[in-house]
Amino acid sequence: MTRFVLVAGTTETAKIDGISAAGADPDLRVHTPSADAELIEYGHLVRAPVVPVSPTGCPTPAAVTRAVRERVGFETLVVDAGLVEPTGAPTVGVGATPGRDVRDAEPVPTAPGAWVAARDLGRNLPDDELVVGETIPGGTTTALGVCRALGVDAAVSSSLPQNPVALKREVIETALAASDLDPGEAAFRPRRAVRLLGDPVLAVVAGLTAGALESGTDVILGGGTQLLAAAALVRHAGVAEPLTLASTTYVADDVDLATVTADLDCDLVVTDPSFDGRDDALARYADGEAKEGAGMGGALLLADRANALDAVADGTLEVMERIGTPHEP
Amino acid sequence: MTRFVLVAGTTETAKIDGISAAGADPDLRVHTPSADAELIEYGHLVRAPVVPVSPTGCPTPAAVTRAVRERVGFETLVVDAGLVEPTGAPTVGVGATPGRDVRDAEPVPTAPGAWVAARDLGRNLPDDELVVGETIPGGTTTALGVCRALGVDAAVSSSLPQNPVALKREVIETALAASDLDPGEAAFRPRRAVRLLGDPVLAVVAGLTAGALESGTDVILGGGTQLLAAAALVRHAGVAEPLTLASTTYVADDVDLATVTADLDCDLVVTDPSFDGRDDALARYADGEAKEGAGMGGALLLADRANALDAVADGTLEVMERIGTPHEP
Numbered sequence: 001m002t003r004f005v006l007v008a009g010t011t012e013t014a015k016i017d018g019i020s021a022a023g024a025d026p027d028l029r030v031h032t033p034s035a036d037a038e039l040i041e042y043g044h045l046v047r048a049p050v051v052p053v054s055p056t057g058c059p060t061p062a063a064v065t066r067a068v069r070e071r072v073g074f075e076t077l078v079v080d081a082g083l084v085e086p087t088g089a090p091t092v093g094v095g096a097t098p099g100r101d102v103r104d105a106e107p108v109p110t111a112p113g114a115w116v117a118a119r120d121l122g123r124n125l126p127d128d129e130l131v132v133g134e135t136i137p138g139g140t141t142t143a144l145g146v147c148r149a150l151g152v153d154a155a156v157s158s159s160l161p162q163n164p165v166a167l168k169r170e171v172i173e174t175a176l177a178a179s180d181l182d183p184g185e186a187a188f189r190p191r192r193a194v195r196l197l198g199d200p201v202l203a204v205v206a207g208l209t210a211g212a213l214e215s216g217t218d219v220i221l222g223g224g225t226q227l228l229a230a231a232a233l234v235r236h237a238g239v240a241e242p243l244t245l246a247s248t249t250y251v252a253d254d255v256d257l258a259t260v261t262a263d264l265d266c267d268l269v270v271t272d273p274s275f276d277g278r279d280d281a282l283a284r285y286a287d288g289e290a291k292e293g294a295g296m297g298g299a300l301l302l303a304d305r306a307n308a309l310d311a312v313a314d315g316t317l318e319v320m321e322r323i324g325t326p327h328e329p
Numbered sequence: 330m331t332r333f334v335l336v337a338g339t340t341e342t343a344k345i346d347g348i349s350a351a352g353a354d355p356d357l358r359v360h361t362p363s364a365d366a367e368l369i370e371y372g373h374l375v376r377a378p379v380v381p382v383s384p385t386g387c388p389t390p391a392a393v394t395r396a397v398r399e400r401v402g403f404e405t406l407v408v409d410a411g412l413v414e415p416t417g418a419p420t421v422g423v424g425a426t427p428g429r430d431v432r433d434a435e436p437v438p439t440a441p442g443a444w445v446a447a448r449d450l451g452r453n454l455p456d457d458e459l460v461v462g463e464t465i466p467g468g469t470t471t472a473l474g475v476c477r478a479l480g481v482d483a484a485v486s487s488s489l490p491q492n493p494v495a496l497k498r499e500v501i502e503t504a505l506a507a508s509d510l511d512p513g514e515a516a517f518r519p520r521r522a523v524r525l526l527g528d529p530v531l532a533v534v535a536g537l538t539a540g541a542l543e544s545g546t547d548v549i550l551g552g553g554t555q556l557l558a559a560a561a562l563v564r565h566a567g568v569a570e571p572l573t574l575a576s577t578t579y580v581a582d583d584v585d586l587a588t589v590t591a592d593l594d595c596d597l598v599v600t601d602p603s604f605d606g607r608d609d610a611l612a613r614y615a616d617g618e619a620k621e622g623a624g625m626g627g628a629l630l631l632a633d634r635a636n637a638l639d640a641v642a643d644g645t646l647e648v649m650e651r652i653g654t655p656h657e658p
Contacts, residue, residue, distance in 0.1 A: 044455040077419055090406055090419035126373040
């Protein structure tokens with residue numbers, strides 16, 4: 001049996017101006033992971049006060065993941081990796097607290113403990129296969145931080161159509177200095193890398209994945225460059241089992257996923273949801289917004305396996321219609 | 330769509346000698362709600378260290394509920410109504426903390442807040458129908474307490490074959506005195522009744538049910554006398570919508586459910602899982618052990634609706650086999 005695991009958390013890195021589009025503005029962005037979890041769990045918002053959209057109104061990829069779930073059917077599990085706002089979705093705790101700004105000396109003090117608790121959870125889950133996704137605004141910047149700390153030459157994608165790569169690199173150079181760490185200095189010390197340069201979601205995804213792989217469970221990481229950073233953490237923890245990254249064409253068109261997945265000895269599956277050429281809100285994906293998140297690439301792989309890929313676009317619009325269009329784009 | 334909601338919590342009332350059989354001994358009993366939640370969610374134990382069984386080895390009714398879920402398929406939600414031990418099952422919080430001994434002056438200070446949070450959750454869940462069950466060792470005693478506080482003449486069942494009714498009544502008379510409350514004095518003040526004489530699970534079940542009913546969601550209370558006490562709380566909160574109690578023959582054979590459900594304007598459905606005359610561990614149910622719990626009566630109703638009642642016994646044995654027989658009976 002396959003279970004979809006959403007690892008949901010926050011980092012204050014998302015407050016840096018121009019870093020993230022995962023929420024209409026910085027104040028609303030903090031609700032995005034809680035809302036994404038509710039959407040995937042219920043197909044409705046339950047406690048979250050606002051539909052997660054980008055500043056231009058591009059809907060959250062969680063709507064895509066939910067649409068796949070409604071067509072294909074899969075069990076879910078949401079892991080609380082440092083949520084700050086309450087969610088109506090049921091969550092499992094692993095001792096993670098919200099991440100501080102990556103430019104702090106130690107932005108994720110709970111990372112090592114959360115890694116261990118998530119690893120134990122991953123070892124004990126009874127499923128044959130896990131598809132693991134993330135929701136954390138600002139997460140591509142901390143993913144870059146982790147890769148720099150590990151010395152992995154990683155691509156960096158973005159939820160924004162114009163990826164603010166220069167800003168992210170500048171933030172991470174400041175963060176390395178603040179943590180008194182040279183690039184690559186945390187190689188093969190993944191918990192140190194994520195504690196000093198990462199976010200709590202990366203710690204939990206990596207720990208959960210390591211534990212699942214060690215206990216013989218197959219793992220598909222559903223996402224883009226954040227999940228690649230998690231894969232790097234897993235490899236640097238000495239876990240060598242087969243591992244798959246399932247992403248979308250939107251990420252693959254933006255950055256070179258093939259080289260890094262090959263370097264990390266991961267399989268790469270890229271799925272195209274065929275949102276191009278549409279005259280509705282999904283066209284924003286084809287324009288390079290959002291791209292990934294909330295396990296969208298993993299969900300699309302499950303849809304493809306079930307020969308239900310054609311139904312995803314209509315299903316996503318149905319979910320969006322149900323939760324209501326935001327009043328202000 | 331139907332969702333099964335397990336409200337899981339604890340009360341120190343369970344530590345009173347001779348009160349409960351929901352766990353092999355008082356030290357292990359505190360794990361029972363966490364383990365029940367994992368069983369229903371995963372069909373396996375994930376974090377709980379011990380299979381919940383009675384002192385004689387009678388398996389938890391959660392195994393029956395899980396067996397039905399594996400045959401029928403339904404969405405689940407576990408609400409944390411004051412767990413003390415960690416659970417690997419995902420939970421939604423409503424601000425409940427573990428209940429203190431009912432003989433304290435105010436055993437459930439979080440009851441009014443948890444009621445309101447659970448009511449809001451119940452209002453916002455998108456489902457057509459909820460089946461609500463409970464897991465809280467010691468809960469039949471606090472259910473008696475709530476009924477006494479409300480002035481409802483309720484039956485009291487037990488997880489023990491010889492129901493320690495005299496002990497429960499004595500405990501509740503002490504509890505009424507400790508809370509400076511006369512019998513019936515909390516009528517139509519349900520939050521006061523559950524705060525002074527109840528447990529956190531009753532507060533959450535009642536709040537959730539009230540909210541769901543108010544928003545047009547059908548509710549089936551799956552259980553015995555504890556769920557009857559929750560129904561009494563709902564009625565005393567002025568919520569008059571149709572409400573069903575779904576129980577087992579084992580409870581119905583032990584106490585008069587018909588009169589109280591009629592008094593509370595609730596429909597009563599009693600389902601017989603046909604565990605009688607078996608030569609395996611399920612025969613203990615026919616001998617009057619456990620009887621109910623973890624929404625078993627509600628799950629059996631769902632099995633009956635799906636014409637899958639015949640498969641429940643074998644399915645339950647399969648679940649028990651999978652989680653392992655406890656080493657010490």
